[in-house]
Amino acid sequence: MRRSRIRLITVLATAAAVTAGLVAGCSTTNQVPSIGYAVDAAVASYNGGSTLGASSGAAAVFGRVLTGFFYTGPDGQQVADTDAGTAKEVPGEAQTVQYRLNPDGVYSDGVATSCDDLVLAWSARSGKYTRPGDNGPVPLFDAASTVGYADIERVDCVPGSKDATVVFRPGRHYLPWRTLFTAAELLPAHVVAQAAGVPDVVSALQAGDGAVLGRIADFWNAGWTMKPGSLDLTNFPSSGPYRIESFGADDGLVLVANEKWWGSPPKTSRIVVWPKGTDFAAKAKENALGVVDLGAGSVAELDLAGFDEQTLPSRGAEQLVLATAGVFAPVEVRRAFAQCVPRQALFDTLGKAGEPPAIGLGSGPLNAHVVQQDSLYYPAVTGAADKYRGTDIPAATATLASAGVPQPTVRIGYQAPDERRARTVAAIADSCRGAGISVVDAGAPDFTPVRLAEGAVDAVLGSTAGVPGPAGSSAGVTAFAALRAGSGLDVGGFANGRYDAITDQLAGEDDSTVTLNLLTEAENLLWAQLPSIPLFATPRIIAFGHGMQNGIAGPTQAGTGWNMDRWVLQR
Incomplete structure (x- = not known):
């Protein structure tokens, strides 16, 4: 009898525990193993x-796949990534920076990170390697810009070593040196060496053999091009907490935890990046998204129920990048166009991020080209900028007439698709029609800013440097570089020797009065030349x-993916 009672009590207690567990299970949440990230960068x-x-916009996608000595933080500042390595200025007659890669650093394919990666980055972006062109030498490497890298005299590196010493040219002091060798820009040199058929890129670049240099440049320019469904993943090893698992039109860019990563493991093992071209509204309805980072008003019928959302002014400058050839070859036509673009109205209807602050980012129309x-x-x-603050159709008409x-x-x-930019073009067309200027919407799913250089369009509507999605930083290096003659980002073909000289001086200037004078001169010049x-x-x-x-x-x-390896989603 006693044993029976004990068994009965035990059964009842077990049942109560199970029931309590079920009730608790209904009220608790579980970590989602995969997070969808919607971002309008174009992979x-x-x-x-x-x-x-x-x-x-590679920086917005691959910052935690390809690490560097620094990355851009949420306020636009450069933040040291000591997992990748350390960098510090050291005393010397010439500006010198000592870089030391993490001793444990290794790519996802098992090859150690090395100073070879820095030598490759500097060589590709220094502008020192050229080939003959119809109008003189042209860069061998299709670098976005040479700013900063062109000021480096040499990178001392023993192939395969973890240490590199970067020495700048005599008389040059590059203040924003932390924008060099950064996340998404420090690439695996061993992949290039294998593609070029050389033991290492350091020795090959030092030897200067034209044929070998051509093979290195060819791979650097095009070997990392990404098209859905056609990636040879052996060419895409990772140096960060995530690596690429796959890239498909239907499945997005799938990033998974990098087993070779030596730092803190990512808190969520799988991130699916849904880039520009995705039906973001449909993905939101399918509950396939955990994080959204898109241009405000760019996606029609985007329902973000179930999200905590905010609209913020970004470090990117929404702008029209104009050609300096074709219809816009005469500066008077560029000026007439600027006089009919309704900048204030565009800000009022499409550019506000909530209630504008009195000063600072998003406080009104942007009245500077390179100053934030x-x-x-x-x-x-x-x-x-005063003459272009409001729409002036009579002035635009007169300026256009003077251009003939x-x-x-x-x-x-x-x-x-981009709903806000389509509305922007429509508003400009309505306004400029009064001045006799016809505006055509040439937006396309496969559009890239290089079409401006090719003469396929006359203007690019985008953020800083024509980027479709996230853009800008507090240093503003890209904004300055995008208007520099010969820069890969100078798709409009703007060339002004004085502007280039100003930017060169600004990069090393620490006197605030001189800086103010130079910035004023630069803005006066840019508003004059447009x-x-x-x-x-x-x-x-x-x-x-x-x-x-x-x-x-x-x-x-x-x-917003700058710290995706720390994301945790509980549902």
């Missing part, structure tokens, strides 16, 4: 230092699904 190249990679709205210098350098170009047609290109027309700080919608932990908005070139 086109693994190489963020190339023109294609930079102009498509929250810069201390901004209020003092915008005087030249009757009824020009302006084709504005952007990567479609290689671009700034509109407003690009507004972005950034949203995290309910239950997201460690999500921090990043309205910069690195995007």
Whole structure:
């Protein structure tokens, strides 16, 4: 009898425990093993230092796949990544930076990171390697820009070593040196060496054999191009917490935990990046997204129920990048066009990120080309923008008449679909029609900024450097480089020797008075020549699904995925 009672009590207790467990299970949440990340960068190249990679927004996708000594933080600042290695300036007659890669650093294919990677980055972006062209030497490497790298005299590196010493040219001091050798731009040199058929790129680049250099450049330019469904993953090893598992039109870019990563493992083992071209509204309805980082108003019928969302002004400058050939070859036509573009109205209807602040990012139309709205210098350098603050159709008509170009047609290109940019083009067309300027919407799903250089369009509508999605940083290096003669990002073909000289001096200038004078001169020059027309700080919608932990908005070139390896989604 006693044993029976004990058995009965035991059964009842067990049942109660199971029931309690079931009730508790209904009220608890579980970590989602895979997070969908919607971002309007265009995945086109693994190489963020190339023109294609930079102009498509590689930094917003591959920052935690290809690490560097620094990355762009959520406020646009450069942040040291000590998992990748350390970098410090050391005393010397010439500016010298000592780089030391993490001793444990290894790519996902098992090959150690080495100073070879720095030598490759510097060589590709220094502008020192050229080939004959119809109008003189042209760069062998299709680098987004040479800014900073061109100031480096040499990179001391024993092939395969973890140490590199970077020595700048005599008389040059490059203040924003932390923007060099960064995330998404420091690439696996051993992959290039294998493709070029050489033991290592350091020795090959030093030898200077033309045929070998050509093979190295060819791979650097095109070997990391990305098309859905056709990746040879042996060419895409990772140096970060994530590596590429696959890339498909239907399945997105799938990133998984890199088993070779030596730092803290990612908190979520799988991230699916849904890039520009995705039906974002459909993905949101399918509950396939955990993080959203898109241009505000760019996606029609985007339902973000179940998300905590905010609209923020970004470090990217929404702008029209103009050709300096074709219809816009005469500067008077560029000026007439600027006079009819309704910049204030565009800000009022499409450029606001909530209630505008009195000053700073997003406070009004952007009245500078290279100086950001929250810069201390901004209020003092915008005087030249006064004549273009409001629409002036009579002035535009008179300016156009003085150019002797009757009824020009302006084709504005952007990567479609993009509801806000389509509305922007429509508003410009309505306004400029009164001045006799016809505006054509040339947006297309396969659009890239290089079409401006090819003469297929007359203007690009995009963010800084024509990028379709996340863009900009507090250093503003890309903004300056995109208007520099010979830069891969200078798709409009703007060339002004004085502007180039100003940017060279600014890069090493630490006197605030001199800096103010140089920035004022630069803005006066750019408003006079109009290689671009700034509109407003690009507004972005950034949203995290309910239950997201460690999500921090990043309205910069690195995007909100800047810390994706820390994301945890509980549902």
